[in-house]
Amino acid sequence: MIPRYSRPEMVSLWAPETRFAIWFEIEAHATDALAELGVVPRSAAKALWDWWATKPVIDVARIDAIEAVTKHDVIAFLTWVAENVGDEARFMHQGMTSSDVLDTCLAVQLARASDILLADLDALLEVLKRRAFQHKLTPTIGRSHGIHAEPVTFGLKLAEAYAEFARARKRLVAAREDIATCAISGAVGTFANIDPRVEAHVAEKLGLAIEPVSTQVIPRDRHAMFFATLGVIASSIERLAIEVRHLQRTEVLEAEEYFSPGQKGSSAMPHKRNPVLTENLTGLARMVRSATIPAMENVALWHERDISHSSVERYIGPDATITLDFALARLTGVMDKLVVYPARMQKNLDRMGGLVHSQRVLLALTQAGVSREDSYRLVQRNAMQVWESDGELSLLELLKGDDELTLSDAELEALFDLGYHFKQVDTIFDRVFQS
Amino acid sequence: MIPRYSRPEMVSLWAPETRFAIWFEIEAHATDALAELGVVPRSAAKALWDWWATKPVIDVARIDAIEAVTKHDVIAFLTWVAENVGDEARFMHQGMTSSDVLDTCLAVQLARASDILLADLDALLEVLKRRAFQHKLTPTIGRSHGIHAEPVTFGLKLAEAYAEFARARKRLVAAREDIATCAISGAVGTFANIDPRVEAHVAEKLGLAIEPVSTQVIPRDRHAMFFATLGVIASSIERLAIEVRHLQRTEVLEAEEYFSPGQKGSSAMPHKRNPVLTENLTGLARMVRSATIPAMENVALWHERDISHSSVERYIGPDATITLDFALARLTGVMDKLVVYPARMQKNLDRMGGLVHSQRVLLALTQAGVSREDSYRLVQRNAMQVWESDGELSLLELLKGDDELTLSDAELEALFDLGYHFKQVDTIFDRVFQS
Amino acid sequence: MIPRYSRPEMVSLWAPETRFAIWFEIEAHATDALAELGVVPRSAAKALWDWWATKPVIDVARIDAIEAVTKHDVIAFLTWVAENVGDEARFMHQGMTSSDVLDTCLAVQLARASDILLADLDALLEVLKRRAFQHKLTPTIGRSHGIHAEPVTFGLKLAEAYAEFARARKRLVAAREDIATCAISGAVGTFANIDPRVEAHVAEKLGLAIEPVSTQVIPRDRHAMFFATLGVIASSIERLAIEVRHLQRTEVLEAEEYFSPGQKGSSAMPHKRNPVLTENLTGLARMVRSATIPAMENVALWHERDISHSSVERYIGPDATITLDFALARLTGVMDKLVVYPARMQKNLDRMGGLVHSQRVLLALTQAGVSREDSYRLVQRNAMQVWESDGELSLLELLKGDDELTLSDAELEALFDLGYHFKQVDTIFDRVFQS
Amino acid sequence: MIPRYSRPEMVSLWAPETRFAIWFEIEAHATDALAELGVVPRSAAKALWDWWATKPVIDVARIDAIEAVTKHDVIAFLTWVAENVGDEARFMHQGMTSSDVLDTCLAVQLARASDILLADLDALLEVLKRRAFQHKLTPTIGRSHGIHAEPVTFGLKLAEAYAEFARARKRLVAAREDIATCAISGAVGTFANIDPRVEAHVAEKLGLAIEPVSTQVIPRDRHAMFFATLGVIASSIERLAIEVRHLQRTEVLEAEEYFSPGQKGSSAMPHKRNPVLTENLTGLARMVRSATIPAMENVALWHERDISHSSVERYIGPDATITLDFALARLTGVMDKLVVYPARMQKNLDRMGGLVHSQRVLLALTQAGVSREDSYRLVQRNAMQVWESDGELSLLELLKGDDELTLSDAELEALFDLGYHFKQVDTIFDRVFQS
Helix, strand or coil, rough: CCCCHHCCHHHCCCCCCHHHHHHHHHHHHHHHHHCCCCCHHHHHHHHHHHHHCCCCCCCCHHHHHHHHHHHCCCHHHHHHHHHHHCCCHHCCCCCCCEEEEEEEEHHHHHHHHHHHHHHHHHHHHHHHHHHHHCCCCCEEEEEEEEEEEEEHHHHHHHHHHHHHHHHHHHHHHHHHHCCCCECCCCCCCCCCCCCCHHHHHHHHHCCCCCCCCCCCCCCCCHHHHHHHHHHHHHCCCHHHHHHHHHHHHHCCCEECCCCCCCCCCCCCCCCCCCCHHHHHHHHHHHHHHCCHHHHCCCCCCCCCEHHHHHHHHHHHHHHHHHHHHHHHHHHHHHHHHHHCHHHHHHHHHHHCCCCCHHHHHHHHHHHCCCCHHHHHHHHHHHHHHHHHHCCCHHHHHHHHCCCCCCCHHHHHHCCCCHHHHHHHHHHHHHHCCCC | CCCCCCCCHHHHHHHHHHHHHHHHHHHHHHHHHHHHHCCCCCCHHHHHHHHHHHCCCCCHHHHHHHHHCCCCHHHHHHHHHHHHHHHHHHEEEEEEHHHHHHHHHHHHHHHHHHHHHHHHHHHHHHHHHHHHHHHHCEEEEEEECEEEEEEEEHHHHHHHHHHHHHHHHHHHHHHHHHCCCCCCCCCCCCCCCCCCCHHHHHHHHHHEEECCCCEECCHHHHHHHHHHHHEEEEEEHHHHHHHHHHHHHCCCCCCCCCCCCCCCCCCCCCCCCCCCHHHHHHHHHHHHHHHHHHHCCCCCCCCEEHHHCCCCHHHHHHHHHHHHHHHHHHHHHHHCCEECCCCHHHHHHCCCHHHHHHHHHHHHHHCCCCCCHHHHHHHHHHHHHHHCCCCCCCCCCHHHHCCCCCCCCCHHHHHCCHHHHHCHHHHHHHHHHHH | CCCHHHHHHHHEEEEECHHHHHHHHHHHHHHHHHHHCCCCCCCHHHHHHHHCCCCCCCCHHHHHHHHHHHHCCCHHHHHHHHHHHHHHHHCCCCCCHHHHHHHHHHHHHHHHHHHHHHHHHHHHHHHHHHHHHHCCCEEEEEECCCEEEEEEEEEHHHHHHHHHHHHHHHHHHHHHHHHHHEEECCCCCCCCCCCCHHHHHHHHHHHEECCCCCEEEECCCCHHHHHHHHHHHHHHHHHHHHHHHHCCCCCCEEECCCCCCCCCCCCCCCCCCHHHHHHHHHHHHHHHCCCCHHHCCCCCCCCCCCCCCHHHHHHHHHHHHHHHHHHHHHHHHHHHEEEEEEEEEEEEEHHCCCCHHHHHHHHHHCCCCCCCCHHHHHHHHHHHHHHHHHCCCCCCHHHHHHCCCCHHHHHHHCCCCCHHHCCCCCHHHHHHCCC | CHHHHHHHHHHHHHHHHHHHHHHHHHHHHHHHHHHHHCCCCCCHHHHHHHHCCCCCCHHHHHHHHHHHHCCCHHHHHCCCCCCHHHHHHHCCCCCHHHHHHHHHHHHHHHHHHHHHHHHHHHHHHHHHHHHHHHHCCEEEEEECCCCCEEEEEHHHHHHHHHHHHHHHHCCCCCCCCHEEECCCCCCCCCCCCCCCHHHHHHHHHHCCCCCCEECCCCCCHHHHHHHHHHHHHHHHHHHHHHHHHHCCCCCCCCEEEECCCCCCCCCCCCCCCHHHHHHHHHHHHHHHCHHHHHHHHHHCCCEEEECCHHHHHHHHHHHHHHHHHHHHHHHHHHHHEEEEEEHHHHHHHHHHCCCCHHHHHHHHHCCCCCCCHHHHHHHHHHHHHHHHCCCCCCHHHHHCCCCCCCCHHHHHHHHHHHHHHCCCCHHHHHHHHCC
16 A cells, blocks of 8 residues: 555555454354354343444554464454453354454455445546536547547547446446355354354345355455456556547647646656656556456465465455555546647647548548549548648648549538538437436 | 367367458448448348358468458458459448457457357356265365365365356356447447448347447457456366365375376376376466456557557467366366265364364353363363374363363263264255255 | 467477477487496487487377377377387386476477577667667657657667667576576486486587476476566567557657558558557567466476476467567567658657757756756746747747846857757767677 | 565665655765766765764655645655755756656665565575475475375475575576666756766765666666566465475375464364465465566556656565565575474375385386386286275285286385485485585
8 A cells, every 4th residue: 555546535444443343343243143043142242232332442552462472363353352341252253263254354345445446436437427528529530550540529539438437337346246245154164153144144234245155265256356357447547547648748739637837747847747647547557457366366275265365465455446446536536627628639630631531532432433442542642642741731632633533522522521520429429328 | 279278169269260251241241231221232232142142161361362462351351252252342341440340250259259158167067066966965174274174065165166156157247248249330430431220230130239439449448357257267267176186185185087097197107196187277277367467458559549459369369268168178077077085085084083173162162151261272282182193192082081171071972973064054055056 | 379470480499390309309318328327228229319310200190199098298209209219219218207308398499499589689689779870869859758858869769779678688598598407307306217417418418407406397487587588578579669659650750660562551541551560569568478477376386296387388388489589570670671750850859849958948047056946937937838839939039038037048049959968879879889 | 565564674675764865865976976077066065965964864744745735756855955955955966857866766775675685585595405404314205296206305395495596596686786777867868967977976886887778767677577586586485385385284294384382273273283374475475476567567668758667666666575575584484493294204105005116116127128018007007906095005015916027026125215216315415505
């Protein structure tokens, strides 16, 4: 966790206090169920909740001190609770194993992290939608291979981003469902010493599904799928970030990250406004993605479990969620305030002397009965002249002057109409925003 | 693609002949729609289908030869079709761009690959279910950290695998849905030169959804999600493969890969039967997983598209699907024929002198009013003697002789009943196999 | 292995014929040593070499057929040799284990692959050096964050690439050394049944070092280091490829991949010249890099060995080396023929109205006694005007007209001298090309 | 950075105070050189060092507060220095760019981190050597595929680990050399505003090489190679960790992590001693390895630089080095205190009824003139009986009773001598420890 790439809500989710609070809830709910089943006295459960109602400060330092001796985190926690609650606490954790607590807690944390991330996505989607409609018909050049192709609108670019993050949202909902399970099944998952109804009770209270079959631990394919999903979302962030970086290049300059009046770009070059936020997002995407492979390597635990996954999750649990939360929020801010330069977009669109209309001419020729090969040859020989003039010559004028072309000047001029390209923008917007 | 790790159906899906056949179908269906819209003559579409009805051999060598000159694969293909169909072919591909064909074809291939993989998963699930019920109550020791813990049944291990691959199936269905989209939207996705109804028609004919917004290409977050899902499935294969490898270790030998009578293990050690199939699966899992990161790196294409994803997909498209198909089939074979040794399982279960029952004793003591700490101490001091005797001493006998213990011999004996551990096996099986 | 991304020499290195030829050499050299030690008759070794001298065709189909029965590749090979050589062949492989042959063969293949790659790097370095000197003083704008910074020369960019690939070469030499070891040490590496002098002899004949301690297999940390090194080299390829892609952008167009007269760019947009070779290299780099993690996962083989690494190496051995060989050759071709546009470079350099000289003015002010903050403010306020004019205004003229500035017009003009930036180009070239 | 997986020396290397101290040294040394060249007054350099000699507390909070306004870390630092040193500080950083400071600082940090890791490796090597010699002739079974193969000694296993980590050390020395370079070359690396002799001076003072050609930044292929090397080292850690985990399995139990008297294993199963340290190392290895790909993705910065690498390095710089440092130290502790059970090793070695000697019998038969196929058949039919008896039958006795065998009882007995396998242990130890 790097403070500068972190936001408080997600950070606090991974704080020891939060973890211990969730542990307590798991233990106390389980004790309720055990009491209901007659396994432990009702007074035990009551004692736990009575103490909890006093809103006790969670003494992380004390728990850590106990762990330093016992070398076991859950025993340390239980000991600390017992120090506070007294004798009744001995009924707590009856028939449970540490992983029942640890894995269910992780499920709660990842589910809550998902909720934060879903809210982040909603905020991003809202901004993208607003900006997309704002620039629904702002003409700009579409580029394939970095080369001018045909006109699009800036709104279409944003609609694509919207659709992509809408998919991200759907995937995250599925990933959340995958990890939000509760396992309280004992040392090897057989419920030998604990009734499955305890698990069912705790699961319901915490808003989790029950894990159909666990083996002391919740199977790690669930977590692998979760982190892989975060990696895909991060890759979509990278895509939009790189789009902005391209648009802000000096030679392109069709859009810019918002640059506050007091901000200094470079210590050496005062005129520079660098797309540092989106460059940063590019790097953050690499980091979120890097959790994918370790999470997959965690799946093949030995037999009923080994603990190799644990250290990995101590890193990637907080890091991937905190970083992705920050990245989504940063991207939302960038897109919200993005300074768009329609005039520059038009200027760039015009700079190729009309070459972007060449395909339309090609089609018109074919439809007029010229063979594909001849059409291609005719358009290409004029297009190449324009290209080599660096936009000084006009394709329309050259075509008008090409005797082999059978199209009239009026027909040619109609082929260079920009609006022609945008006639389906409504259709696309309907598909994207009304589904 | 490595022939020894390949199966013919999946291999043929990636053959040039299959690709060109799909290209043809896309082009011909599109021509149908164009004819319906009055853009091209109906005779053009008819000419295409008439030729196709003759079941022409796809002349890959000829298409490659044309590509060697044009350096463009779709143009080469169209030229070859025109050579065969004649003049009417010039109406084909009207208003389309190469990627309309390439990306929609890839969608068809990945969707078909998914169908093969889903069938593979179904076959694996069936085997796992059968073997799980066969060994539903076969006792075996559960191990955490590689150390004996408490009894489980071999059927429970297989039920866990079943549940894991049932999740894999569900994820693959979602991943299939993610990549099964059709884009026929022209050079930058604006439908400037082609009516969206063409796309809708082709999509319907090929069983694909329409891509709501494309940018010459189908966005690559879809493919990233697809390959990441394959990586997670591969990781589950690795887990089960490693379980088998562990069970076949000389000192454990609770199960073995089937070893045909004529098979030679080692050129040097004729007594050896090595778990080479599951070791192989471990390696194959690494390979399938390795497609994940390149697929994610493919997402951030520049502007409306660059072509950096293409070479990556030429590798991972076939490699990841062919390898996973092979791996699933191999795993199914291994699990189908797996030789299970219940007697050896029982022998291993007994070898620790009853230590596996220690937690139950611990619970009984706590429930009898002994403090958690005292219970732990009492059990631990006897357990340690058993442990250090390498299973020669019996925990039950030692506990009977420990004066500080207040439990009667009969009570102690009841605590060592194996059946106690299996009372919830039905519950778990119901959860896994009836949902 | 994808044919279109493959070159014949590297492909043939991985052909079965080559593998079997290397196997034969290992076995025959080992038989020589065994004969020298008196373990087998000299006639046995002679029989092998006599047969080999007849340049027998290696009957891959026959060997495969035997393997289909024995399910063991080395036994199949030995059987085939025995079929051809006759009775004397029974002394072959005495005391050896299959891995002695397999791993030593892989070492030979990777060493030879390294030699090809080193030659590739030499060819690339030569081209980079030639082009660097050709453009040693061709002015172009240096860009940080995609934004114009200060002038550099195009030769400096190429010198950086040269230095980077010179480092790549050095790393590859080290990686080659790491994998070029011979192990002939028997079933668990103890030399129980074979004298270490056999290993020494074979190693010497094949140009390998001896493996100090093997465990049936050569330890896989060596191979992990090898493939990681290829991944780093691939990343450097990606860097230079992306540089070319940026330079070829329509708005920048300072350089272009060579575009042969007959080549078609896009089926739809005849004016387009796309940087498809470098886009392709970007994707190939991802693939070479993707071998890194599986190679690292291969290191932790169980005990004296398991065979999980084998399937991974069947993929990445050929794929990573063939792809990198192709990529290096393609990059060499791109850089060799790269069309450079110095006039356009100058045009771009001038387009910012002299802003690129702002830091020099800043320094001059500071040196003239103005505080850093004031200098910054003075430069920034004029620079911002230029920036907002989209290069229409000239920084030099504005500064001349800024009364708060104490520098004379002549002093200011001197600060805008381009040559000032290139005075250390010789120094840098000396560092790069003379070391 | 996870506190529980961190050691103070490496952590402090990445503390803000350390970073700012290195920044100061770079700036002050540079000012010295600038003064020597007559660019700035000598008094400026003196003022800096005089202040530094007072051992000022580095006020991180103040620097952060300034950065919050300027949004630029190096400017914030320089401002803070100026607040403390006064007017003379304005000559600092003359002609430099932020990256000159940042990248050279990172080089210092990674070089120092390498020194700590090299010391870690030395400590590990020493322990491995000591334990290797201690168990040089302790017999244990060698296992391939997890199956008993032939005898080795436990010392040989440790010698292999020693050789592997000796290679790790050599690789780290090379990686350190790769990243230990100094760049002070200005905004785009041309030395336009700063003399190369400044760079040379600072490099010498900090023990770095000069970067032959930089582009504002030090090229990131260097860092990619560095982190890839850490990933390979981590993979070697994983290998040895997994070896220990295997040895500690209940059924094997040939060695155990040291288990202190007060330590509790499981809250539920008091008899359990789990290999938690080596399981933990398995997970930590995954994390160190996960830095490899992001570091490689960092190589392809745009043009003279973008800043996408920066966020990645803020994570992996500390995380990979801190985690690897901790892991090496933990592994050293595990191996130092590893409890080895030679009696159990012997017991396991004997449990297969002598099957481990089968290859030797095979060889003896071949040397006695029996064909390879017949020898194999004879040995195999007896070996299979032993195998199926689960070690109850003795191969030696069965062979004595097999009439088809022509070897005498005495000859057979000699073939079952364990010492035979260890005759080259000295040779191997000489190779490993005397080179």
